Amino acid sequence: MKEIAEGSLLYLDNVHRAFDGFKAINGLSLVLAPGEMRAIIGPNGAGKTTMMDIITGKTKPDTGDVIFEGKVDLTRHDEAEIANMGIGRKFQKPTVFESHTVADNLELALRARRGPFATLLHQTTKAEFDRIDEILETIRLTARRDWLAANLSHGQKQWLEIGMLLAQEPRLLLVDEPVAGMTDDETAETAALLRRIAKTQSVVVVEHDMTFVRELGVKVTVLHEGSVLAEGSLDAVSSNPKVIEVYLGR
């Protein structure tokens, strides 16, 4: 099985995870190629968030392989190590550091040495300031640079969190419901932003919003009861009778 993992960016094979007997993930297999953008959809309780937890080290699978870049076994590492390998995550509920300014939020996320002594003596360099400005430009928060993150609107917090992901310069971005609570305009802009990011990095987006998924225009994986139900273009999966049954049959 391991040979298939080679050349892939992320490789999940037959992953199982139960919580008190409830099979949250039940034989999930998924392969993501380098540079690919993938949308993951599925009804509530399909295991989308648990899958993200397993990839980022928050939850350990009971059985199964989770391999990054064809060689690293992610089940052996914790959240901080996995983040430093280049897997960034945006949460469903926007979580930014509310008592820090927008710029400080980005500075904390910037790729740099993460040890306590390194940060104790750290002096912010010109290059880092420039990078922060660049990201602020991308996420359209330049005017909010010195605002406390707590005072941002919901949509702005979502963008700040995406900006923090960019600052980490990850090779793989896991984005959980990025447009929840956004207006249509914001949703369209977020889709454009993610497409731009996907040119250089691999992205996995979990989303309920079908208009948004259509706008992304990428391969879709449908999860149901902890495993993959269907995979393909959005049109193909939405005409799949099994998918229709899961979404509409109940």
Next chain:
Amino acid sequence: MITQFLLGGLDRRVNVVLALILAVAVVVPVLHLALPPDNPFHVPNYAMALFGKYLCYALLALSLDLVWGYCGILSLGHGAFFALGGYAMGMYLMRQIGPRGVYGDPILPDFMVFLNYKELPWFWYGFDMFWFAALMVVLVPGALAFVFGWFAFRSRVTGVYLSIITQAMTYALLLAFFRNDMGLGGNNGLTDFKDILGFPVQAPGTRAALFAATALALALCFWICSAVTRSKLGKVLVAVRDAESRTRFIGYRVENYKLFVWVLSAMMAGVAGALYVPQIGIINPSEFDPANSIEAVIWVAVGGRGTLLGPIVGAILVNFGKTWFTSALPELWLFALGALFVVVTLFLPKGVVGTVRQFWRERSERKAVAVAPIKPNPEPEPAE
């Protein structure tokens, strides 16, 4: 690099506080030594010890605020680190007594002669030297904090569970130090000190010097705390306080950050305890009492957690109140302390300093708005 780091901790507000503390370090001892006792500005003996005690408590509160206010670790056992620093200093002072004890043994302190010790226990070696004792004042609390924190933070014990085990830690030490077999004076503790660095501890000059040393230590720790909290590390600490798991997911090993600040804080608490003992003249196991640690939490809450000036103000205010109450209305003190905590929690959640600071900030913002009305934002605002 270190200088740059320390200079990063300075700004106008910090400089003002540092200057104030240093002024206290000079003025109070001068008023004590230079003025005749009948002068109204003369600071009497008992007041020197009292003010010195307040400053030690202020340093303890500062160290507690560093972990609680900036990293969200509510320690209900910081008194343990304070007491350990105090014991290290107490052991040095005991060894300075020499043959002047009641039993006149040149090596063994009185309580050991009384308990039929034949020779000095191994852990008392070295405490006849001041530099060794001074080192132990920071190393012993630091080592305990390191071991405790290593296990607690690695196992991701947080919140109220962590608070409870810090409380258990200080209680366990209280029971241990009560035992005579511990070799540290049992429930009587260490007392009857004579000299420190060759100067008699009770002499006015020594008292003045100890007071000045305490104020200097407070100023130095304030400066270090300021530099730490303004560094990038300080920002990570606040990030841990506000969203611990988010901090992990951007790649910071939260347990290492907590361990760093926890050990640093324990060392500062140890220094506070070490300066407390020669001014009070005794150290006994009651310093490990969990109630002491909880009182320290109240000082920080009253002054304002998450500000560095707050704990200093809070410790001095509350202890001043305690001194007044316990002499004027002794039976009401505990009620007053309880009421104070309730009032602060309900009406001043940011504490005295935090509330004043917020008031000034809002005032200056209102002024700024009055002077220059906000320009219409050129960018479309995303909806709430």
